[in-house]
Amino acid sequence: MKSLIGVAGRRLHVARWNEGSDAHRPLLMLNGIGMNLELLEPLACALPEREVICVDMPGIGSSPDPFIPYTMSQMALTMAALLDQLGVAEVDLLGISWGGALAQQFAFQHRSRTGNLVLAATAAGATMVPGNPAMMAHLADPLEYTVEKTLKRNLASIYNGGGTAQVSLNAAKAPSPLGFSYQLASFACWSSVPFLPLLRMPVMIMADEEDQLIPPANAQFLHNAIPHSQIEMFRGGGHLFMLSQRARFIEIMRDFLDAELAEG
Template identity: 75%
Template sequence: MSNTAQQSLIGVAGRRLNVARWNVGADAHRPLIMLNGIGLNLELLGPLARALPEREVICFDMPGIGASPDPIVPYTISCMALTTAALLDRLAIEQADVLGISWGGALAQQFAFQHRARTRKLVLAATTAGATMVPGNTSVLAHMLDPREYTVARTLRRNLASVYNGGGNARVSLNAVKAPSPLGFSYQLAAFTTWTSLPFLPLLSMPVLIMADEQDQLVPPANAHLLHNAIPDSKLEMFHGGGHLFMLSQRERFITKMRAFLDED
């Protein structure tokens, strides 16, 4: 199986999305769709996809992020959940496992609620229940509220280093990261600030694994405990020293835990 992703622009639900598919043809397991963090392009998740050669992995850039064109109008999390379902239709995928990381965890929760029959298992990493989240480091959050801090090349890597490596003992390479457009970042941030999953979390009936890092400065671990307490029969796995991107800085352990969860009957 090739380690190189098949990448293309796909028109879906009135949008054009940059979509990557790794391990196409691996059919021993359900496909895994990975939903990324705010402002982050799909190439950053390549190491996770390549560590799962036994299953097809799908990821796409949000509008205005990476190689996806800017959105024409603002969107909501529920709107993007519908778009995600429409993308699976285009790819002829009836059911998938879903991994949501940070902002992508919000989209993953919404997708799992709106499309329960299409969600076999749900993995939530470094994420929250939305606007009701327990806030992280105030200086880090203040930077995120200014799109110029993330859409100007000279400040992008400095801020990403503090936000995504913050709290971690091991550093994550951010060389693959591309600056999002100001519009793309602003719309993505706005979609999150008006959304919460608290009302429907008790209705999620599929198997759910929640993973978080105890030293995450952007999404404190209290958010993971809130999700765990609200989602019936969910599992909680805590990491230590990985920071907000513990799934990359502690990739081997993350993949081991996720693979075991996805593969169990």
């Protein structure tokens, strides 16, 4: 089910897949910069045993433009308010790329509401090891992503950078210039470094060794900074390895999320 929901002064496009599956905590998926929630539908469909919630950030996908810029901390509060409206007390988190930054911030601010945390193809913020300079330059230009005819070309070259398998981007929808710019700015002035040692929930970090947008050194940094975290490395999947190597990604994530049930 997809709908527009008013929360914390914003209207957000929200999808709930597999609603009513209550054997597990719901999984809140937070997407990459400029990426609409429909691109993650294949992951939701591969997890029929649990409810999956996904949100278009302001100005992304089908969510209206934001009125004013926002910070990661503010958006984490918005996600908590959204969960209140949905009647969800606690979630597991999957954060992909930009969404991994928001997932880290949410897990820190709302530790009592966070079960397990999965971080994929992401970094600790402004202190990150930068990616391929040509790709980073493209990413800094909103016009490269907010014009329909260039969007899929850039997604194919940048988000699949380093990958040998093709990823379908037919569901991609161009973000608005304002939405993309505000989302980029919220990451540029944010860092999780001060609070990473305070994350005590189970954390799984996944990255691809050939990711040209967020180099794998960033995953190693997160792994070293977060106590008792686990790390899994992919190869040949590029920045969107969770889509290009979906079967393995789902298998690893499912085993991680279900570990506490096995122990119980």
